Each structure stands twice: as structure tokens, then as C-alpha cells.
Amino acid sequence: MADSLLRPTSTISTAQSRADRALLHLGRRLMADGYRFITPTPLTHQRVNARAGNASASDRRGIFGWSRPFDAEAFEPAEWLELQEAGIVVKAHGRWHSTVRWSSLDSLLLAHSAFPTDDADSVFFGPDTYRFAGVIDECLRQRFAPIHRAVDIGCGSGAGALLVARARHNAEVLAVDINPSALRLSAVNAELAEAPNVSVYHSDVLDSVEGHFDLILANPPYMKDSQQRAYRHGGGALGEALSLRILREALPRLTREGTLLLYTGVAIVDGRDAFLEAARAMLTSDAFGWTYRELDPDVFGEELEKPGYERVERIAAVVLTVTRLN
Known part of the structure; x- marks a missing residue:
């Protein structure tokens, strides 16, 4: 290289x-x-x-x-x-x-x-990426506070990091992942995009990077995957564990007016959103303002036929936006 x-x-x-x-x-x-x-x-x-x-x-x-x-x-x-x-x-x-x-x-x-993404170290890109990109673009258009430092957790192909880096040329943008294949492709994609302000780090969530961030992005895996492939398996009962971990560990790393943008998928059981219930319990402090919305009420419907999803009525694509107020 x-x-x-x-x-x-x-x-x-x-x-x-x-x-x-x-x-x-x-x-x-x-x-x-x-x-x-x-x-x-x-x-x-x-x-x-x-x-x-x-x-x-x-x-x-x-x-x-x-x-x-x-x-x-x-x-x-x-x-x-x-x-x-x-x-x-x-x-x-x-x-x-x-x-x-x-x-x-x-x-x-x-x-x-390449398709099919069957390998444990596969780097996924698809409709979730396009929805995630739309959420990032919307956030950047609405955000007036400066972005000096940003990080894309579980960067995959580096799409999120590159969108921020190209929109904020003076920002230091980190792309982090535990998958060496993702880091390799993110580095190549950053070079192809002529985005020198993107740096690639091996990190389990934020464990290997220091400091605070004005913008934290994450589009983590959220499925219950029987093969536990890193790009699909979110852990927990129905794939929600990693998303909740990212929320928990990102909150103390936000600067004042810093924002966490978490795009994920949630399994709805009997009309209940267990991810939202758990997230709400973490966001009781007056230090944070937050919004939550469904972007798509029904994604990956074929997963409902797989073991573990017997009680799930749909999988929804959601975005949680959290801003530190003080």
C-alpha cells in the first residue's frame, strides 16, 4: 500500500x-x-x-x-x-x-x-447504508455547531465516515471497526474519495480511541444471526445488545452540543419496542436531548421465518439522535 x-x-x-x-x-x-x-x-x-x-x-x-x-x-x-x-x-x-x-x-x-456475504468477516453494503447516508446528510444540514472531531463506529465500508469527511473538510474523522477487512476497505475507499481527513483504527466500539467527539455515528449489526457473523449479529435476545452498548459507551464521549446518530434495526414483539424501552432508561438525565423515529416499519421480513424470530411481528429501521446539552 x-x-x-x-x-x-x-x-x-x-x-x-x-x-x-x-x-x-x-x-x-x-x-x-x-x-x-x-x-x-x-x-x-x-x-x-x-x-x-x-x-x-x-x-x-x-x-x-x-x-x-x-x-x-x-x-x-x-x-x-x-x-x-x-x-x-x-x-x-x-x-x-x-x-x-x-x-x-x-x-x-x-x-x-461480493455477494453472497457468507463469510464471517464480510463487509456489508446495501439499503441500510443508503438509509443511514440519508440520516447523516439530514443531520449535517441541520447542525450549526462545528464538527472538529467525529467517529464512525463499526464503519464497514467507511461510507458514514466519508460522508462527514467530505462535508466537513476541516474535521478529524475516525473510522473504527473490529473487522480487519472493513478497515482495509475503508482505507482504500478513503483514498479513492480523496478524503485525507479520514483515519482508520481497529477498535471495539470506542475502546481503542481516546477523547471526545462532536459527532458519533453508528450503523451496527442488529440481527439475531445463528452463525454470529460480525457484520450481522447484534447480540442479545434479538440483536439489540450492540446498539445498546454503543449508546451506553458513546454518551460520556460526547462534547457539549455533541450528537450521537445511531441508525439500527429493532425487532417488534407484540407491539413493543424493547430497544426503545432500554434506551429511554439510559436517557433520563437532563444533560441529554433526544429524538427517536422509525424510518422504515418493515425491513428484512424474510428473517421472521428463522429460528428465534417466532414472536417477532416486524423488524423496523430506526434512528436515535442524542445531543449533549451541557
């Missing part, structure tokens, strides 16, 4: 450095070619790929968006060699596949894990 891609706490091998450079080069080529791809839900992705004629990729969107198998002839020899050596393309079941997807978010292009 070039020096400009190095981020605090990163230790990257020479082989991985070459892979990161190749990924950055690919992203720049795709942007120059006008590539755009909006990533849908996994279920929509599966349904579209299952249609007649979609068994193989016929263009770059098919390869790097829809994650379809393809033939080596799709690339020029020099580019093909770089992609192979970097492990960006691999052969499985006799066909070539990309190990990454590239998704568009406004003017940004972001690398994340």
Missing part, C-alpha cells in the same frame, strides 16, 4: 499492500469509465441473478455489482494479471468471480464484499 493509504494502528504486509494498490487502481478505472451500481437487498440480488440470462456477467456492472461469474476475456491482459495477483478475482467451480463489489453512493464509489 502506498504511504497515503496507511492509517493509524494498521500493520499491512507487502502482499496486502500490492492488493490494496490494485483495488485502488480498479476503483479509479471504474470511476473513469462512469461505472455506477446501486446495491439492493440480498433477497432482491438473489432474485435478479436467478433470472434467465443472468447466469454470467456481460459487463463490469455484472462482474463488480451483481457478483456474477465471468470469463477472463473480459479484461485486458495487464489488468487481468494485476487483478489475479491481488486476489480481486478468483476461480471457483470452473468460473471466475470478483471477491469485491463496488457500489455507488452519490458521487462516492465504495468497495465492499
